[in-house]
Amino acid sequence: MEKFEKLHGIAAPMPLVNIDTDMIIPKIFLKTIKRSGLGVNLFDEMRYDREGNEIEDFVLNKPQYREAEILVAGDNFGCGSSREHAPWAIADFGIKCVISTSFADIFFNNCFKNGILPIVLPQEQVDLLMKDAEKGANARMTVDLEAQEITTSDGEVIPFNVDAFKKHCLLNGLDDIGLTMEKAGAIENYESKMSQERPWV
Amino acid sequence: MSPKTLYDKIWDAHVAHESEDGTCLLYIDRHLVHEVTSPQAFEGLRMAGRKVHSPEKTIAVPDHNVPTTAGREDPAQMTEESRIQVEALDKNAKEFGVHYYPVSDIRQGIVHIVGPEQGWTLPGMTVVCGDSHTATHGAFGALAHGIGTSEVEHVLATQTLIQKKSKNMKVEITGKLKPGVTAKDITLAVIGETGTAGGTGYVIEYCGEAIRDLSMEGRMTVCNMAIEGGARAGLIAPDETTFEYVKGRPHAPKGAQWEAALNWWKTLYTDEGAHFDKVVTLKGEDIQPVVTWGTSPEDVLPITATVPSPEDFTGGKVEAARRALDYMGLTPGQKLTDIQIDTVFIGSCTNGRIEDLRAVAEVVKGKKIKDGMRAMIVPGSGLVRAQAEEEGLADIFKEAGFEWRLAGCSMCLAMNPDQLSEGERCAATSNRNFEGRQGYKGRTHLVSPAMAAAAAITGHLTDVRELM
Numbered sequence: 141m142e143k144f145e146k147l148h149g150i151a152a153p154m155p156l157v158n159i160d161t162d163m164i165i166p167k168i169f170l171k172t173i174k175r176s177g178l179g180v181n182l183f184d185e186m187r188y189d190r191e192g193n194e195i196e197d198f199v200l201n202k203p204q205y206r207e208a209e210i211l212v213a214g215d216n217f218g219c220g221s222s223r224e225h226a227p228w229a230i231a232d233f234g235i236k237c238v239i240s241t242s243f244a245d246i247f248f249n250n251c252f253k254n255g256i257l258p259i260v261l262p263q264e265q266v267d268l269l270m271k272d273a274e275k276g277a278n279a280r281m282t283v284d285l286e287a288q289e290i291t292t293s294d295g296e297v298i299p300f301n302v303d304a305f306k307k308h309c310l311l312n313g314l315d316d317i318g319l320t321m322e323k324a325g326a327i328e329n330y331e332s333k334m335s336q337e338r339p340w341v
Numbered sequence: 342m343s344p345k346t347l348y349d350k351i352w353d354a355h356v357a358h359e360s361e362d363g364t365c366l367l368y369i370d371r372h373l374v375h376e377v378t379s380p381q382a383f384e385g386l387r388m389a390g391r392k393v394h395s396p397e398k399t400i401a402v403p404d405h406n407v408p409t410t411a412g413r414e415d416p417a418q419m420t421e422e423s424r425i426q427v428e429a430l431d432k433n434a435k436e437f438g439v440h441y442y443p444v445s446d447i448r449q450g451i452v453h454i455v456g457p458e459q460g461w462t463l464p465g466m467t468v469v470c471g472d473s474h475t476a477t478h479g480a481f482g483a484l485a486h487g488i489g490t491s492e493v494e495h496v497l498a499t500q501t502l503i504q505k506k507s508k509n510m511k512v513e514i515t516g517k518l519k520p521g522v523t524a525k526d527i528t529l530a531v532i533g534e535t536g537t538a539g540g541t542g543y544v545i546e547y548c549g550e551a552i553r554d555l556s557m558e559g560r561m562t563v564c565n566m567a568i569e570g571g572a573r574a575g576l577i578a579p580d581e582t583t584f585e586y587v588k589g590r591p592h593a594p595k596g597a598q599w600e601a602a603l604n605w606w607k608t609l610y611t612d613e614g615a616h617f618d619k620v621v622t623l624k625g626e627d628i629q630p631v632v633t634w635g636t637s638p639e640d641v642l643p644i645t646a647t648v649p650s651p652e653d654f655t656g657g658k659v660e661a662a663r664r665a666l667d668y669m670g671l672t673p674g675q676k677l678t679d680i681q682i683d684t685v686f687i688g689s690c691t692n693g694r695i696e697d698l699r700a701v702a703e704v705v706k707g708k709k710i711k712d713g714m715r716a717m718i719v720p721g722s723g724l725v726r727a728q729a730e731e732e733g734l735a736d737i738f739k740e741a742g743f744e745w746r747l748a749g750c751s752m753c754l755a756m757n758p759d760q761l762s763e764g765e766r767c768a769a770t771s772n773r774n775f776e777g778r779q780g781y782k783g784r785t786h787l788v789s790p791a792m793a794a795a796a797a798i799t800g801h802l803t804d805v806r807e808l809m
């Protein structure tokens with residue numbers, strides 16, 4: 141996995157609440173057996189009409205947001221299915237950080253596995269960042285994971301929380317499976333204990 | 342020892358390793374796999390030269406993509422991409438040696454229906470699947486999480502999941518349900534109350550008399566939609582109803598093992614005085630048959646109500662409601678029972694079990710579906726289908742004018758050929774009414790099986806109590 145470096149980029153505003161995984165990546169694109177290439181279909185039904193033409197007023201189609209690397213979104217972002225195609229599409233588009241008042245659980249976890257940093261903030265701060273994002277391409281935000289700080293285009297600093305282990309993995313681009321395999325001994329111990337205690341499993 | 346919740350007990354019984362910061366390796370007893378979220382995970386194993394850690398605890402079945410029409414063994418019935426996914430699962434199941442129910446097997450069906458049916462899902466277990474509706478298995482008092490593909494790969498490789506403990510939430514449904522009110526109405530009513538983010542960060546335990554009174558099928562319906570309420574998982578403490586259901590299933594323990602298992606299972610309940618971080622209580626007798634009017638499962642109203650107006654809401658929900666009404670083609674103030682329906686879909690992991698089909702048969706017996714209505718019933722598994730045929734339900738459906746399909750997810754997410762066309766309006770027993778869920782610009786109203794059956798007969802959303 142790629143390391144999460146300090147991010148200085150354009151933020152796109154998506155104030156809609158309950159943006160679900162079907163909106164993020166419609167199911168017709170789930171038929172892939174690869175992880176890459178989904179970026180062009182990110183938000184497909186909001187982004188293109190039936191003929192495949194871009195819908196002009198969709199935020200990521202606007203000239204100032206085409207290179208967005210941060211998404212400031214309404215409450216309960218990523219609700220719905222467990223499809224990791226959602227973060228794959230987001231990452232493939234080039235978005236590395238999503239900010240909202242809350243995320244659906246599975247989506248939240250999936251982000252970290254794909255080098256995306258989801259940040260949860262209180263409503264007022266999300267509102268403030270939403271306003272900042274609405275300024276467009278000249279207003280770049282900075283997301284510093286190491287320091288756990290977002291800096292708005294006006295220089296206002298907003299601290300955020302992140303799970304220490306997830307932060308460590310993201311900063312160093314660590315692969316979970318490799319880390320877990322280092323604990324193979326603990327797993328084996330558990331298994332031998334369970335074969336006594338709950339042999340029917 | 343301080344009193345524990347059911348969730349605490351199952352959690353504690355599965356921690357294989359705990360780090361200082363509370364991150365745990367949770368041991369996974371059953372891993373269910375389907376064709377859509379697994380190909381990249383198996384590919385990852387192959388590329389890293391890894392094996393499946395416990396193939397005997399891993400169960401694979403194709404369900405999301407498979408056609409549900411006769412003659413589906415013919416690959417020409419599937420789109421190229423669907424075929425590739427199903428074939429990839431065939432190949433991966435063989436190569437990695439996991440249990441497998443191919444399309445040609447009568448036991449094939451929706452993964453969350455097959456697991457319990459075959460006795461793979463047992464009380465006190467941890468169950469995961471690369472599918473959010475894994476919550477279904479919580480009906481057995483199993484801790485069941487939906488996971489993403491990277492986590493699927495992690496579980497395949499290590500039989501564990503990296504987790505932090507969620508908070509405890511109790512949802513109590515007191516008293517008795519009124520006639521015509523079902524498990525589906527309970528679960529939708531709860532989401533209507535808490536919202537789709539109300540359960541975020543929690544594991545829900547459902548309890549109370551109305552929950553106790555439900556069959557295993559009904560309990561599965563309730564837990565299935567815990568995820569629509571935002572929760573990581575839903576749980577119901579196992580009891581005699583559970584043990585009765587599990588006993589004798591192909592993969593349930595037998596003999597002395599059964600006794601040992603039963604002894605442990607009987608300890609799986611929330612202790613008196615255990616702490617819940619959040620409590621929601623609904624009165625069973627207050628719950629009515631409900632429908633969704635919008636594009637989020639929280640957009641729930643009793644069937645007797647009228648379509649709301651965006652001004653009825655606050656915050657970001659005002660805009661979301663406006664967008665939903667526009668998408669759904671509805672006008673504020675319109676009676677829900679005046680909404681005309683083009684299509685009825687009965688099935689899915691929420692309501693594709695035998696009891697659901699019996700409820701439908703009860704409503705449609707001796708009647709005909711409305712002229713021009715497209716109505717299909719897709720049983721949740723090959724075995725549910727066989728049982729419905731044996732009980733004579735299939736004949737009732739066919740005589741009423743329903744299409745009687747083979748098992749799969751079908752129009753629940755419309756990845757197979759069954760889809761809504763633009764503007765087509767559907768009463769569905771599934772669990773999601775998101776934009777485009779059942780087809781591009783398709784409109785979905787979520788209802789119970791009995792309510793779906795009623796709509797099929799009358800041609801509009803209908804209070805099933807009027808047909809009883």
Ligand code: SF4
Nearest residue numbers: 474689690750753754
């Ligand atoms: S029936 Fe629907 S919700 Fe259930 S597993 Fe299949 S697609 Fe998912």
